[in-house]
Amino acid sequence: MEDDVATKQTRPSRRAHHPLIIVGNAIFTLLLVAIVVGGGAFWVVKSSFDSPGPLPADTNVVIPNQSGVMDIAELLEQKGVISDRYIFVAGAFGERATGKLKAGEYAFAKAATPQQVLDTIVSGKVVEYDVTIPEGLTSDQIVERLNESPVLTGTVRQPPREGSLLPETYKVTRGTTREELLKRMAREQQRALKEIWDARSPNLPLKSPDELVVLASIVEKETGIASERPQVAAVFVNRLTKKMRLQSDPTIIYGIVRGKGKLDRPITKADILAPTPFNTYAIDGLPPGPIGNPGKASLEAVANPAPIKAVYFVADGSGGHVFAESLNEHNKNVAKWRQLEQKQKQDSATTPAGAAGTTGATPSTVSPSQ
Structure with missing residues (x-):
């Protein structure tokens, strides 16, 4: 009897040999192995994806248009941004970012991780x-x-x-x-011009935004000092109002070269008398068009000139200008400038070669002169 009991206890269950149970056990085992292996692979990819890359210094890379994720990964590997293209591709799939990669030029930091590289390309923040x-x-x-x-x-x-x-x-x-x-x-x-024209001072002797651009282009050429622009603009606005000729030297130059370059010589008396369409010594009012492309500050200066009555200005020897309301006052200012100009020439003649000048003043023609 005891032997029969022992035999019953050690005999395998018939259910254990059932084909479905065997197949189920095999599938479970395979799934378990796959989970273990997959988890290990995921850990390896994730670890590599978050680890510093091989890039020795900051660099830019251009991603061409219509590049696929594998094309991009190969390019990045060639440029030394990443060390393994397959890790990058796996990471891109894992992030579901394969369809979000954008073409353009990107800046990658030294030792950037593949994750940082991917994020940069997905962001579309290209180099400007x-x-x-x-x-x-x-x-x-x-x-x-x-x-x-x-x-x-x-x-x-x-x-x-x-x-x-x-x-x-x-x-x-x-x-x-x-x-x-x-x-x-x-x-x-066009956007800036509309805003400036709409906010212009009343009673300007200008009929249109185009005329504002013409005068602003002259103001732009007459001074490089930002604080002077409203004063220079006022002189020309006042002269237009008084029906005086503008007499601006840059208009003479433009009439000669027509915007193709610079006049590599001083203005001559013949130039002043030459009746070109742009020479405001020879024509009344504004020239037929701008003599350059004025900046926003010059446009604003013409639209809202300084509240002064000056109709003359001349160089003051320090890079700026001195302004006058009368011809008599202007002639005195011109005489002072001529004396300073003469002193500059004398100082220049006595200064040893290679030494700096003593005044720092820049030569300038008188404009307007009458």
Whole structure:
């Protein structure tokens, strides 16, 4: 009897040999192994994805348009940004970011982790460059500046209309076309011009925003000192009101070179008398168009000139100008400038070669002179 009991206790259950149980046990075992292996693989990928990368220094990389996740991973590996393209791809799939990667130029920090690299590309925060256009340049000169920029692309078919662009510092991304930037500059000029024209002082002797641009372009050329612009603008506004000729030297120069460059010689008496359409010594009122592209400050100065009655100004020897209401006062100021100019020449003649000048003043022609 005892032997029968022992036999019953050690005999395997028939259910244990059931095919479904066997298959179930196998599947469970495989799942357990897969979980263990998968968990290990996930840990390896996650650990690598969050570890510092091989990049020895900050660098920029351009991601081309229509690049897939594998293309991007391969490029990043080639550039030394990441060490394993497959880890990056696995991380991108894990983050569900494969469809969010954006083309452009990106800046990656030294030793950036693959996670940081992925986040940067997904963010779309591409590198931006400053393109600075100084006030007063002609449209031809602006195009020359844009042609010198290595981050811009394309050619300019024709320089824009003179005075139609707003000089400013513009942020662009690599690959922006020069035509695109010129259109943007034109839009900014129109926006600024409308605001300034709408806020202009009453009784200006100007009939349209275009005339404001013309006069502002002259003011821009006459002084580089920001604080003087409203005063210089007032002189020209006062002269227009009194029907006096503007007599601005920069208009003589523009009439000769027509915006194609600089006049590499002093203005002569023949130049002053030459009846070009832009020579305000020879014509009444405003010239037929701008002589450059004025900045916002010059546009604002013309729209709201200083409340002074001056109709003359001349260089003061320090880079600025002195203003006068009468011709007699102006002639005295001119005489002072001539004396200072003569002293500068004498000091320059006695200064040893290579030494700095003593006054720091810059030569300037008298404008307006009558």
